[in-house]
Amino acid sequence: MACSSLTSLPRACGEGVVGGLEKLYMIAFQDLAPVSGSTEVYSVSTDGIVNEVGLQSGKTFVEVGLLKSTAGLKEALTKNNQTGTSFLTQTFTLVLSNITTTNRTWVESVMDQPVAVLVKSRTGKFFVAGLNGQFELSALESGTGTAEGDLMGYSLTFSGIDTKLVPQVDDTIITDIIASE
Numbered sequence: 001m002a003c004s005s006l007t008s009l010p011r012a013c014g015e016g017v018v019g020g021l022e023k024l025y026m027i028a029f030q031d032l033a034p035v036s037g038s039t040e041v042y043s044v045s046t047d048g049i050v051n052e053v054g055l056q057s058g059k060t061f062v063e064v065g066l067l068k069s070t071a072g073l074k075e076a077l078t079k080n081n082q083t084g085t086s087f088l089t090q091t092f093t094l095v096l097s098n099i100t101t102t103n104r105t106w107v108e109s110v111m112d113q114p115v116a117v118l119v120k121s122r123t124g125k126f127f128v129a130g131l132n133g134q135f136e137l138s139a140l141e142s143g144t145g146t147a148e149g150d151l152m153g154y155s156l157t158f159s160g161i162d163t164k165l166v167p168q169v170d171d172t173i174i175t176d177i178i179a180s181e
Helices: 101-111 171-177
Strands: 021-028 042-044 050-053 072-080 085-097 115-121 126-129 136-143 153-162
Touching (some): 050 171, 072 126, 085 101, 101 136, 101 153
Antiparallel strands (some): 021 115, 042 050, 072 085, 085 153, 115 126
């Protein structure tokens, strides 16, 4: 593949940006389905925004409640010039407060299968990771804490690899792919 020319990138003026997440939705990868005319479970527009996600009949992304400032999605590039390989490691962290039967059942449901995560950032934009089937729970800690202010609950880390950056999702498809509230 030939390299492309760079495009200009003007600095946004007067725009404040706030990090963090407002909403989290997840789905088991097995509940996704190829979009029409493709073997992929999603399609993107010419500008790289996800404009369709295929779902098995009756399945949707389900909301997972978030504690304030305890969840985040990030990615890091690994590139080896000697072998010509490069990939992105994508990581999503999440904290669930309290050790309950409901929380334990949910954690067990995500332990041994790939998932996809759909997040709404505090900027109002949606992003999705795991549409390639490579995103799984990679670390889990739980405990009661030792002091009054300690976490009693679960800390989860999901991770996966991809050759593409985490894509933005077209706002107009969100109501079609999430469970109604």
